[in-house]
Amino acid sequence: MKRMFPLLLLLLLxxxxxxxxxxxxxxxxxxxxxxxxxFNSSIYFIxxxxxxxxxxxxxxxxxxxxxxxxxxMRANFKRHFLQPELSYCVSKSEITFDRNAxxxxxxxxxxxxIDATIRTIDLPVVYGYNFIQAFPYEMYFFxxxxxxxxxxxxxxxxxxxxxxxEVTERLYPFNVSAVFGVGVRISRILFDFQYDIGIFNIxxxxxxxxxxxAGNAEAVPMTFHRRNSLLSFSLGVIF
Numbered sequence: 001m002k003r004m005f006p007l008l009l010l011l012l013l014x015x016x017x018x019x020x021x022x023x024x025x026x027x028x029x030x031x032x033x034x035x036x037x038x039f040n041s042s043i044y045f046i047x048x049x050x051x052x053x054x055x056x057x058x059x060x061x062x063x064x065x066x067x068x069x070x071x072x073m074r075a076n077f078k079r080h081f082l083q084p085e086l087s088y089c090v091s092k093s094e095i096t097f098d099r100n101a102x103x104x105x106x107x108x109x110x111x112x113x114i115d116a117t118i119r120t121i122d123l124p125v126v127y128g129y130n131f132i133q134a135f136p137y138e139m140y141f142f143x144x145x146x147x148x149x150x151x152x153x154x155x156x157x158x159x160x161x162x163x164x165x166e167v168t169e170r171l172y173p174f175n176v177s178a179v180f181g182v183g184v185r186i187s188r189i190l191f192d193f194q195y196d197i198g199i200f201n202i203x204x205x206x207x208x209x210x211x212x213x214a215g216n217a218e219a220v221p222m223t224f225h226r227r228n229s230l231l232s233f234s235l236g237v238i239f
Contacts, residue, residue: 033072037070040068042118049097049226060097070234082126083128085126087123093115096112126181137184142183146177148175162208170206175202180197181195189237198229
C-alpha cells in the first residue's frame with residue numbers, strides 16, 4: 001500500500017490539462033467534491049486550573065501527532081468558493097505541571113500529567129478566496145467555523161501522578177472552533193495548512209474521590225478549563 005501511494009500521486013499529477021473551456025481539472029462556476037487526509041498537533045490553552053486550594057499557573061504542552069480524514073464539497077464562484085466538509089479527527093496531547101509549584105520556594109518539584117486522545121466528528125464550513133489563479137495552479141486562503149461533536153466513548157483521558165485518586169473527566173459533547181488557513185492546488189492535488197482556534201472550554205467537569213467526614217467516598221470537583229487548538233496539514237484530491 002505504501003508503494004502504491006507515490007504511483008497514484010504521480011498518475012494524478014500527470015493527468016492531461018487542457019484549456020479552461022475543456023479542462024478536466026476543477027474549474028470555476030461549478031461544484032467539485034474531494035477527499036483529504038493529514039496530521040495535526042494539539043495546543044491546549046488553560047484558562048483556569050485549580051486542585052483543591054492550589055492554583056496551577058504553569059502548564060507545559062508536550063506535543064503529539066494526531067490525524068484526520070475528510071470528504072468535502074466545493075462550490076466555486078470565480079475567485080471565491082464555499083466549502084463544507086465532514087471530517088473525522090483524532091487529536092493527541094499531553095500536558096504536565098509541577099503540582100508543588102504553588103507551595104513555598106524551594107519545594108521539590110513533583111510533576112503530574114494529563115494524557116488525552118480526543119476523537120471528534122467535525123463539520124467545518126469555510127469561505128475561501130483564490131488570490132493566485134493561473135490555471136492549473138491556485139493559491140488561496142480560507143476561514144470559517146468548525147462545529148465539533150466529541151465522541152467521548154472513544155476518547156481517552158489519563159491522569160498520571162496526581163495526589164488525588166480516581167481522577168476522571170467528562171467533555172462537552174459539542175464545541176466550536178474558528179478555522180484559518182492557506183492552501184495550494186496543482187491540477188487535482190490540494191495542500192492545505194490550517195490553524196483551528198478553540199473558542200470554548202472543552203472540559204465539562206473533572207472530579208476525584210475523597211473521604212468525607214462521615215467516612216464515605218464522594219466525588220469532589222476540580223476546576224479545569226481548557227481550550228483545544230490544532231495546527232494541521234493535509235493532502236487531498238479534488239474531482
